[in-house]
Amino acid sequence: MAKFNLSKSGERFNLSKSEGGLVNVRLGLGWKANEDSRGPNFDLDVSAFMISSNFKIPDDGFFVFYGSDNKGTDKDGNVRPLSQDGALYGAVDEKEGDDDGAEGDTEDMILDLSKVDKRVEQIIIVVTICKYPHDDKRDRRTLALNFGMVEGCYLRIIDESNGEEILRYTLSENFKDEDAVEFGRLYRIGKEWEFEALGRGSQGSLPLLIEQYT
Amino acid sequence: MTNNKFNLSKGEEKKSVKFNLSKSEEPKDANLDSTQKLIEGLSTAQPKKKNRLWWRWLVLFSLLIIAVIFFLKKCSSGGSDTPERTSIVPPPLTDTLSVIGTTPEEIPEKPEDTLSTIAKVEKGKLETPLLSTPYKQGESYKVYQFPFGDSNYSQSDPELDKLAKVLVENPNVQIQILAYTDNVGPLEFNQALSTKRAKAIYDYLISRGVEKNRLSYQGKGISTKYSNNAENRRAEFLLK
Numbered sequence: 001m002a003k004f005n006l007s008k009s010g011e012r013f014n015l016s017k018s019e020g021g022l023v024n025v026r027l028g029l030g031w032k033a034n035e036d037s038r039g040p041n042f043d044l045d046v047s048a049f050m051i052s053s054n055f056k057i058p059d060d061g062f063f064v065f066y067g068s069d070n071k072g073t074d075k076d077g078n079v080r081p082l083s084q085d086g087a088l089y090g091a092v093d094e095k096e097g098d099d100d101g102a103e104g105d106t107e108d109m110i111l112d113l114s115k116v117d118k119r120v121e122q123i124i125i126v127v128t129i130c131k132y133p134h135d136d137k138r139d140r141r142t143l144a145l146n147f148g149m150v151e152g153c154y155l156r157i158i159d160e161s162n163g164e165e166i167l168r169y170t171l172s173e174n175f176k177d178e179d180a181v182e183f184g185r186l187y188r189i190g191k192e193w194e195f196e197a198l199g200r201g202s203q204g205s206l207p208l209l210i211e212q213y214t
Numbered sequence: 215m216t217n218n219k220f221n222l223s224k225g226e227e228k229k230s231v232k233f234n235l236s237k238s239e240e241p242k243d244a245n246l247d248s249t250q251k252l253i254e255g256l257s258t259a260q261p262k263k264k265n266r267l268w269w270r271w272l273v274l275f276s277l278l279i280i281a282v283i284f285f286l287k288k289c290s291s292g293g294s295d296t297p298e299r300t301s302i303v304p305p306p307l308t309d310t311l312s313v314i315g316t317t318p319e320e321i322p323e324k325p326e327d328t329l330s331t332i333a334k335v336e337k338g339k340l341e342t343p344l345l346s347t348p349y350k351q352g353e354s355y356k357v358y359q360f361p362f363g364d365s366n367y368s369q370s371d372p373e374l375d376k377l378a379k380v381l382v383e384n385p386n387v388q389i390q391i392l393a394y395t396d397n398v399g400p401l402e403f404n405q406a407l408s409t410k411r412a413k414a415i416y417d418y419l420i421s422r423g424v425e426k427n428r429l430s431y432q433g434k435g436i437s438t439k440y441s442n443n444a445e446n447r448r449a450e451f452l453l454k
Contacts, residue, residue, distance in 0.1 A: 055363040137238060
């Protein structure tokens with residue numbers, strides 16, 4: 001049971017003022033895709049853009065996604081994409097959509113706020129649908145997939161020191177044709193970090209967001 | 215939208231791009247059947263379109279024939295007065311009044327009525343608040359909410375459209391546009407962003423027919439007025 005529940009875009013929560021102050025957090029994301037057993041593989045990916053004050057990543061290594069060149073091993077022995085500053089472990093790519101993260105999360109990321117590069121002002125957490133020609137089976141039917149076929153989207157923040165769920169944001173937006181959703185962002189206010197719920201959908205999947213933040 | 219920076223393909227085939235987003239190992243197309251079906255569907259749809267068009271032409275042609283026959287009959291029957299002809303001639307004034315039921319004086323002229331209900335204008339200056347709209351002088355009204363980091367007018371907004379309409383219909387009204395950002399990021403960046411936002415609204419109103427000399431704009435920088443950051447990223451206006 002989360003201490004704080006967010007349900008509306010724009011709602012904020014100060015991580016630094018949380019009891020004990022949060023430093024190491026796990027970002028767990030979940031969703032349920034209404035897959036057709038005869039349809040294409042519904043593959044959603046969690047990525048992160050660590051952007052500076054000009055809303056762009058300061059370097060390529062601050063875009064963390066399933067294909068990041070830089071990789072690291074987390075404390076559980078999982079090989080994950082890793083940000084250039086070593087602060088953010090990306091999600092393990094689960095192509096089949098089964099639960100892979102802790103406690104039912106579909107995918108998760110691990111963040112050490114103390115290691116985040118000084119140039120990084122915000123970390124945007126996004127979920128995108130992998131579509132032709134980038135999907136592993138190069139199935140053209142994936143072009144028709146969108147978040148209107150996905151329900152139960154949430155993002156939660158867990159204190160890694162004790163496993164306690166601090167915050168849960170349940171997306172309330174209704175999506176129709178969107179194939180990319182910016183779930184939320186973490187941003188600095190001075191020396192503190194806050195989380196803001198976004199729930200912003202767009203069409204263009206991951207390529208669009210790359211154009212926007214790089 | 216083209217992405218030449220990063221390769222999004224998950225296959226092993228490497229291209230000269232920054233980020234490989236491809237997940238496939240071999241460049242095979244796995245779904246030829248559905249593509250073929252799509253092509254077949256398109257080809258079968260075309261004959262139906264042609265059939266519809268053919269019927270339309272037939273109906274039009276028939277109507278044309280009927281019109282020509284009617285016209286010819288009229289011409290051959292001569293120019294004598296008929297009941298239909300007299301209906302074209304304007305009836306006497308009394309008949310008109312009895313049909314309409316009112317005199318011209320009973321219908322108020324629109325421009326005067328608009329002025330009396332909206333404002334009293336003297337010497338070209340607006341003296342009283344607009345009564346036909348919810349806007350009052352000296353009060354600020356939110357007209358647009360920007361996505362974070364954005365300074366473009368990217369989607370229609372009913373409040374902004376309403377403002378544009380009011381300004382076009384009331385040529386004496388002047389407003390000041392104010393825009394804000396949320397509290398994320400450096401002060402200088404947010405000041406510049408808020409100015410861009412204010413100008414975006416200014417440009418939009420001009421594109422809708424509002425004269426430039428009736429508008430002014432200003433970026434106000436960071437706002438923490440609302441606890442919800444999305445609401446802080448906004449444009450407002452003040453009636454001068």
